Amino acid sequence: MPMKQLSPKKLLLAGAGHAHIGLLRRLVAGQLESTGFKGTAIDIALISEQPQTIYSGMLPGWMAGHYSLDDISIDIKTLCMRASVRFIEQSIVQVDAASNMVATTGDERLVLDYDLLSLNTGAETDMRWLDKRDSYAKTDTHASTDVIAIRPLSEFITHWQQILAEARQASQYQLAIVGAGAAATELVMAAQVALQHINLNHQVTLVCGEHLLSGFNPRFQQRVIRQLHRHDIKIVHERATGYHDGHLLTAHDTLPMDAVIAATGVVGSAWTAATDLQTVNNGFIAVNAKQQSVSHSNVFAVGDVATRVDKDVAHSGVHAVHGGAIEADNLLAYLKDEPMQDYKPKKNTLYLLSCGDKYAIASWGALSLQGRGIWYLKRYIDQRFVKAK
Template sequence: MQRSQLVTKDLVLIGGGHSHAIVLRMLGMKPIPGIRVTLITEASDTPYSGMLPGHVAGFYTHEECHIDLRCLAQFAQVQFYRDRVIGLDLVNKKVICANRPPVAYDLLSVDIGSTPAQISVPGAAEYAIPAKPVSQFLQHWDELCRDVTVADPPNSPCKGGLLRLGIVGGGAGGVELAMAMQGHLQSIRSPQPRLKRGAKSSLLFREERKDRDLEIHLFQRGDELMPNYNSWVRHRCQEILIQKGIQIHLRETVCKIKKSFPTPDSRTGAQPCVPTSHTINCESGLQVECDRIFWVTQASAPDWLEAAGIATDERGFILVNNALQSISHPDVFAAGDIASMANYPRPKAGVFAVRQGKPLFKNLRRAILGQSLQPYKPQKQYLSLIGTGDGKAIAAWGNFGFGATGWLWRWKDAIDRKFMQRFSNLPQMAEKSQKSKVKSQNLKSTIQNPPTPTLPLPTPSKMPCAGCGSKVSSTVLERVLNQIKQDSTNWCDRQDIIIGLDAPDDAAVVEVPGGLWMVHTIDHFRSLINDPYIFGKITANHCLSDIFAMGATPQSALAIATIPYALESKTEETLYQLLSGAVKVLSDAQTPLVGGHTTEGAELEFGLSCNGLVHPDKLLRKGGMLAGQVLILTKALGTGTLFAAEMQREAKGDWIDRAVTSMLQSNQVAAACLMAHGATACTDVTGFGLAGHLYEMVRASQVAVDLNLAAIPALEGAIATLQKGIVSSLQAENLRIAHFITDLNIARAESVSQSARYSLLFDPQTSGGLLASIPAEQANQCLNNLHGLGYAQSCTIGKVVDLEGDRQPIALSIL
């Protein structure tokens, strides 16, 4: 039997900056033997700084200027932990996260970028929008653009209302942002066409100055804008800003921002399109009223870095040597804006982060393999191409400057798109050289059974044998359980647990109160996501759903886990993350983990055996549907196709994020709500898909169902992946239920979307929602309550009717 290779070390990457993106790509091309790599990042995608001003200007979509980190991690066979890092334990080598247990490392690399310097100006933290984190900035910018677009339709009472923006910070970032914002907002608000390519610049300025209803104020405390650039570039950018009508306030230090009431346009009397207004106060006495204020000041580092005890410069950035290695902690590396090279100080610019990616990968590899590190020397000068927001750019190189011209922008655009293509067109590895878009009949995996990638590691000299039952050692298990006991606030402290993990025996013993029935269920999965903590939470939710679907209250759970072969410390880390996730969900449901079994194997697997108690009169079964009732579904469908697509790198990271969020939502509260509104039958939608589980209900109840196909909610991206023919391999088995469904012509409809929605009926779900029948008169109130409880996609999808004549149990319609 072929065995998985042994994991010997943990490399943890904090942040998805430019350098780490390159490291991940190189890891996918050339894995490091014996290493488990984990990426911890707050978002599933990361912006490319070179294209952000173009995105603000409206030239690039979000997808075009962001790197999909989930897809990149899948390519690199890297564990992907979506969380926020809040500290480092450099002594015990652990990364402290906001929403999960600490993550152990042997080697650490940090590439989290930078943030604007701490906003100490009174009122700025409350009312200003910082340029970083970029994701939050873009949310505010997109909201502003939507507000302006909605406010400017023909005949709107707000048509032509004055819009005033303030930008604090006159460096390159602030200047480029001002021009980008002006260009995009002008294209939204101005009825005149944008300048065509090749038109004279004087025409451009006349055309742009016609938009008198947009004011942009740029504040700079220094004597000149862009102090890090040569004088020609500074003066040229200032000249263009003036020609564009952007008001520049030099030698103005912002000292206070206060909220004020919006005032009508003094010229037209029109009300401002943005309902909130603020006043920028400067030390000179200058006061400027603005509707939105953007803060683009000097970069800074998060406080937790310096608090951890690692060596930093005067601004809190990690000091590194020529090998990008911390000067105080050799097991920590850093790159990008968060790093300061002790021997080669350089400005915080994306070009350096990009250039550091390759030497960072080489030195991480050499450090892991015990080889000497190689020095890296950054260039002194670099080319800057500064976009002017109108399809032109200025070039800056040392003391040289040129522009603005259209061909410079086209050159910049070509450079940026070429860089991004490295991450959107990932090379196919040898084992993935076959066609990526596999149709359903050719799929080799399911949502319940995806293969867990393994690195091509050398066979260790001492691989565990199977004669011992492949069990995890008792010391590892004891340490993990003791740690989880310390972490948990609800640990086996109920009086009905006679024998549990506090006093382990051959089996657990739980007292059952008189007059109640006990329900039992068990589920078990191979890992569908490369994060053991999240996998543990998803599995626990899935396993408990059977209890909730029957109207029962869970009492206790037993776990069974298979941990991939690794050194003892690595096995302990995986088991700790896995059980921590499961125990978190079980604790929220007031369900103690009372025992279980652990073993070692080729891939990560986990399952739970759960039991619960219910009064006989409260028991919900599949066979309780009554004619005249309506069907309510509490969650959207699509996990099967989405995770099949992720395996083929055809799913966007945001789609997987939303699917994970859905799978992490417990059905406990939804079940209580359905019962409170008279539910008589219920089931959870899992591996058989909606159609399979619905058929079980109608068959057991001896009724029929009219199902509204158009009403069935789909997770974001699920219809798109189904349209590509990407389905779980279990889909083919689930389709056998189709001969019990009428109106199958829908599956052959000319509309691709309707065909995809039909396929959604058979999509196998992991930790899916509840499907219940309730009295029709209770439906609206039930849905309102479900929405208020956080089940936003709950909806009525059909009605229960009598089974008459030779009609099929399930009939489809599109209403």
């Protein structure tokens, strides 16, 4: 009697974030093959909006002119090919977990079914600070009334090139960056270096509210503030509320600005508003320590798209990478019906903050260090991540 062929299980990887890049690389290296991940028993596909992904850690370095776009891009399509993973260039717009379905938008709308889904689609910039009544018109194509969100990075790249083109034509150019986290401070220093390289009259302002870099140790905060002063960056300790007719509005002021960039934290992507997966805190997929959805056991989520319900884990690239490594093992364990592991974040994580020129500050728990050597260390770590095979 002929043997009945078992149809392969379908593993769908949504998004090409840090975690899925790590998973693909492990497949290429054969590290997951030996445990049975790769092979005919599993049909793996990856959906991503673009064939390349921009590495956020090197984006400020690109803005400041240290790197080319190629230096900071990871070729996902080629990586998928090498890992024998089907690449689908689409954007997911719907996850219906009750029926194991993902819908996409792109040149043609696809509806894909899965046995196991892994979400690593990142998050969107939190634009809720904008007073939508008079300032934020997404449909308005005139650049001066649009605040530029840092995410998606692929769109930001184009906006930054436009800013540079405008700044080259102007005798004076005013740019504001709104945000109070590490990313905002890196961006503001990179922008100041780039704009002042064009014309010393150009000026970048950081609009950061009352608390800059909250959560980091005070010594690190002081070091960063000194670097902001060294670059003559204006710091406005007020909350921005809107941008209208070329003016950034704060509670007490109206600041003339040619462009405004928002690096104001993250909220869940728009598609999370209509999913049946359980979400928390503005649209993040609620996961347990195994990076598994708390509402649907065959859905895993990792990185900025997810929030742990059992403990406070910051949204960061570091946790996307380390959580992703555990999640990849758990995907396999789930398929083989074996025990899964918990992702246990280390107490301290190393954060390296670049200061526009070839200078950087390191933070690790209560310790901090700075100098050119730290910048080269950051470059080494970043390049190792981007160029890894």
